[in-house]
Amino acid sequence: MDPAEAEFLAEQELVTIIPNFSMDRIYLIGGDLGPFNPGLPVDVPLWLAINLKQRQKCRLIPPEWMDVEKLEQIRDQERKEDTFTPMPSPFYMELTKLLLNYAVDNIPKADEIRTLVKDTWDTRIAKLRLSADSFVRQQEAHARLDNLTLMEINTTGAFLTQALDHMYKLRTNLQPGESAQSQDF
Amino acid sequence: MGEAYTPVETGLGTEESFLSLADILMSQERLPCRAEIKLPRLATVLGKAATASASSDNALPEGSKLEIPLWLAKGLYDNKRRILSVELPKIYKESWRTVLSADANVVDLHKLGPYYYGFGSQLLNFDSPENTELAQTILQTFIGRFRRIMDSSQNAFNEDTSVLVARLDELERALFQAGQKGLNDFQCWEKGQASQITASSLIQNYKKRKFSDLDS
Numbered sequence: 204m205d206p207a208e209a210e211f212l213a214e215q216e217l218v219t220i221i222p223n224f225s226m227d228r229i230y231l232i233g234g235d236l237g238p239f240n241p242g243l244p245v246d247v248p249l250w251l252a253i254n255l256k257q258r259q260k261c262r263l264i265p266p267e268w269m270d271v272e273k274l275e276q277i278r279d280q281e282r283k284e285d286t287f288t289p290m291p292s293p294f295y296m297e298l299t300k301l302l303l304n305y306a307v308d309n310i311p312k313a314d315e316i317r318t319l320v321k322d323t324w325d326t327r328i329a330k331l332r333l334s335a336d337s338f339v340r341q342q343e344a345h346a347r348l349d350n351l352t353l354m355e356i357n358t359t360g361a362f363l364t365q366a367l368d369h370m371y372k373l374r375t376n377l378q379p380g381e382s383a384q385s386q387d388f
Numbered sequence: 389m390g391e392a393y394t395p396v397e398t399g400l401g402t403e404e405s406f407l408s409l410a411d412i413l414m415s416q417e418r419l420p421c422r423a424e425i426k427l428p429r430l431a432t433v434l435g436k437a438a439t440a441s442a443s444s445d446n447a448l449p450e451g452s453k454l455e456i457p458l459w460l461a462k463g464l465y466d467n468k469r470r471i472l473s474v475e476l477p478k479i480y481k482e483s484w485r486t487v488l489s490a491d492a493n494v495v496d497l498h499k500l501g502p503y504y505y506g507f508g509s510q511l512l513n514f515d516s517p518e519n520t521e522l523a524q525t526i527l528q529t530f531i532g533r534f535r536r537i538m539d540s541s542q543n544a545f546n547e548d549t550s551v552l553v554a555r556l557d558e559l560e561r562a563l564f565q566a567g568q569k570g571l572n573d574f575q576c577w578e579k580g581q582a583s584q585i586t587a588s589s590l591i592q593n594y595k596k597r598k599f600s601d602l603d604s
Contacts, residue, residue, distance in 0.1 A: 206577035300578065332542065336535045358574045362541065362567040366534060369505070369559060372400045373527045376509050377520065 209354045213297030214250035219264040221245075222255065249298070253305045263306040268292065269299070271312050274319040281326050287350040296324060296354045327355060335363055339370065398559070400505065402512050410558065414503040415459040415510065420477060424470040426450045458510055467515055474514040476522070479504070485525045492532035497557035504557040505530065533560065541567025 215233075221244050228237040236247055244264060247255075255261040268274070268291030280288050292298055299320045307313045331351070338346055348356070396408040404411035427434065427448040434448055434456065448454075454472075464471045478484060479500045488495060497504045508526045512519050540552045541564045549568070553561055 206574050210577065304580065328542075332535075332538060335538065339531055339534045342531070354574075358570045359542065359567070361570055362538065362563065365566050366538075366563055369400060369563070370527070370530060370534075373505065373509065373523070373530055376402060376512055376523045377527070 204357055204360075206354065206357065209294075209357050210297050210301070212353065213294035213301070214248060214253075216249050216292065216294055216298060217246045218249050218252045218266065218298075218302075219244050219246055220252050220255065220261040221264065222261045224260050249301060253301060256306050263302065263309040265302065265310045266292065266298065268295075269302070269310065269316055271315050271319065274316060274323070278319055278323045278326065281323055281330075285330075287327060287330065287348065289350045290323075290352055293352050294354070295320065295352065324355075327351075328358070331355065331359060335359070339366070342370070342374065344371075398506055400509055400559070402509060404506070404510065410503075411506065414506045414558075415462075416457050417503060417507055418455040419458050419461045419511075420475045421454045421456055421461055421472045422475070423448055423450060423452050423454060424473055427471075458507065462510070462513055465514055474511075474516070476511065476516060476518065477507075480508055480511060480522055480525075482518070482521075485521060488525055488529045488532075492529040493536055495529075496555045497529075497533075497560065498555055501557040503559070505559045537564055538567060540564070542571050 221242060222239045223241050224239060225241055226237060226239040228235055233248075236251070237245065239245055252261065252263055256263055268277075273291070277288070277291065299316065302310060303313055303317055310316065334346075396405055398408050398410045398414070399405040404415060428445050429447065431446045431448045434454055461472060461474055465474060484500075501507070505526055508522065512523060516522065537556065537560055540549070549564075553564060556564060
């Protein structure tokens with residue numbers, strides 16, 4: 204899976220916009236949107252919000268968690284705990300990137316937010332590497348990674364599963380009897 | 389173009405996979421053996437001792453030392469009819485096993501391998517008394533080197549990785565590439581390059597071929 208595909212899924216997330224046009228309710232396959240009234244907040248999927256923003260038809264309201272104080276708290280919490288802490292959004296990385304790329308004028312303290320999210324990401328990836336190492340060292344066969352987001356799983360997923368696949372095969376070499384039996388049938 | 393091309397992967401068990409090119413290359417590696425019986429008409433092919441054997445039927449005498457490819461050794465080996473006895477290559481012997489268990493990271497597996505894991509797994513077919521220790525060492529070597537492969541593949545971005553890769557065995561190199569791909573894809577996406585449309589490598593290669601046609 205590409206990061207672009209993860210981004211595609213992230214674009215389904217709802218964000219709040221303030222449109223500057225009026226339009227009736229629209230009926231889309233994935234749900235109904237609108238009605239749109241100038242100056243009144245309305246929830247739309249991110250892909251539509253970005254499209255409207257590019258056509259200068261709306262103003263984006265940043266999500267509640269995209270705030271310097273809250274992100275600082277999240278980062279500190281992440282550094283304190285050994286396991287992964289819950290993230291404010293399952294697509295926090297994608298949302299940050301898209302919102303800061305296309306609607307940077309609607310987000311206060313955009314640079315600080317970018318740095319904080321990047322710090323959180325780096326902390327989590329370092330933690331992921333650490334836990335992957337101890338996972339391999341103890342030769343575990345399963346693990347629970349509840350609060351990892353799709354993008355994080357995606358960047359190391361292929362590597363990790365391939366390594367564990369090799370490890371599994373090397374480990375089953377230790378029990379030669381079983382494979383020999385299955386050959387008889 | 390890489391996505392539509394899925395080569396057959398290596399077996400890495402005690403059985404290699406039949407159509408895997410990597411496994412075919414791996415099984416070409418030589419294995420030290422000793423002939424337990426006389427092998428008629430094979431001295432010119434197999435033995436360097438061919439000149440010494442002046443016998444009439446050009447036979448390879450019993451007890452001669454051979455260096456034959458793994459696939460041939462596997463084909464001739466049978467624990468009932470003793471045609472061959474197989475010796476472990478030196479890197480799978482006790483002395484090197486001790487070195488690997490001390491610190492697997494310092495060993496140059498490319499120079500010693502380059503198919504350390506695959507070849508080692510295949511060696512388990514020869515019912516050596518040291519099989520358990522051998523399999524254990526191979527597994528522990530992989531586990532010991534895992535962290536370094538992961539860290540170097542996930543951190544080295546836009547760098548010349550040849551120094552890092554030089555000491556990895558073929559299996560580890562594939563793993564390193566997988567890690568690099570994940571990192572590179574993410575970095576491209578973060579910089580916004582993923583949304584740019586680029587020419588397919590197929591087209592680029594096609595153009596190159598045209599130029600080379602003009603030259604000739």
